[in-house]
Amino acid sequence: MSQGTGWDGILQDGETILWQGQPDRSVDWRLCLNAASGVGFAIASVGLVWMLMAVSITSGGPLFFRLFFPVFGLPFVALGLYMALGVPVFDAYMRRHTWYTLTDRTAFVATDVMGARKLQSYPIRDMPRLDLEDGPFGSILFGASDDRLAGFRRIAPARQVYGMLREARGALNFADARARD
Numbered sequence: 699m700s701q702g703t704g705w706d707g708i709l710q711d712g713e714t715i716l717w718q719g720q721p722d723r724s725v726d727w728r729l730c731l732n733a734a735s736g737v738g739f740a741i742a743s744v745g746l747v748w749m750l751m752a753v754s755i756t757s758g759g760p761l762f763f764r765l766f767f768p769v770f771g772l773p774f775v776a777l778g779l780y781m782a783l784g785v786p787v788f789d790a791y792m793r794r795h796t797w798y799t800l801t802d803r804t805a806f807v808a809t810d811v812m813g814a815r816k817l818q819s820y821p822i823r824d825m826p827r828l829d830l831e832d833g834p835f836g837s838i839l840f841g842a843s844d845d846r847l848a849g850f851r852r853i854a855p856a857r858q859v860y861g862m863l864r865e866a867r868g869a870l871n872f873a874d875a876r877a878r879d
Contacts, residue, residue, distance in 0.1 A: 708817070709801060716862050717800040721793040721852040722835040729786040742778025745771040798850045800859060802866050805840060807848065820848060822863065823870045830860045838863060 709715075748771035756763040792811065799806040805820040820841045829847075831837040836856025839849035840863070850859060 708806075710803065713804070714802045715799060716802055716866065717798075717855075717859050719798055719850075719853055719855070719859075721796055721798070721850070722854065723790060723794045725786050725790040726852070727786055729789060730782060732785075735782045735785070738778045738781025738783070740778070742775050742782060745774025745776075745778060747771075748774065793852060798853065800850075800862060800866070803870065805850070805863070807850070818848065822867050825867070828860075828863060828867065830856060832856065836860075 749768045752767040752771065753764070756767050792809070795809055795811045797808045799808070803822055805822065805825075807818045807820075809816045825840045827840060827847075829839040829849075831839065833856075835852040835854060837849055837851045837853070838856055838860050839847040841848040850856070853859060
């Protein structure tokens with residue numbers, strides 16, 4: 699989005715876009731390395747064992763029983779797989795529908811998920827913190843949003859954007875100090 703196409707009426711007069719981008723869109727399988735995933739795999743395994751046992755026990759019985767009893771394990775398999783693999787897949791889905799914009803005054807996080815559009819703005823001068831998580835796809839965390847930190851997550855130019863953000867923050871602090879003098 700350029701300033702003339704999608705940001706009319708959103709940016710303040712004189713506000714300049716410094717950077718725009720999207721997070722990495724790939725699935726981060728490292729998010730499976732937690733206790734909930736382990737429990738999910740266990741639940742899915744129990745459901746799968748139920749289904750296999752039900753098939754073997756009802757193999758000589760009527761068609762109704764051969765189809766009906768194994769199906770009871772399906773919700774457990776589905777729930778377990780969701781618990782084990784749903785978090786990284788859902789996270790990747792959300793990142794595919796997220797866009798970031800940094801101006802000289804504000805950081806914006808825009809999402810468009812199934813027609814529900816949301817724009818969150820984080821004024822740079824009000825940011826309670828500014829943290830860099832470095833790596834090939836780094837993250838910049840800068841504000842509280844409900845129970846987790848908001849920020850630009852899994853972006854390739856994290857160090858450069860972090861530098862731009864620090865520079866903009868410094869310029870705003872300098873302007874505030876001059877205005878007080």
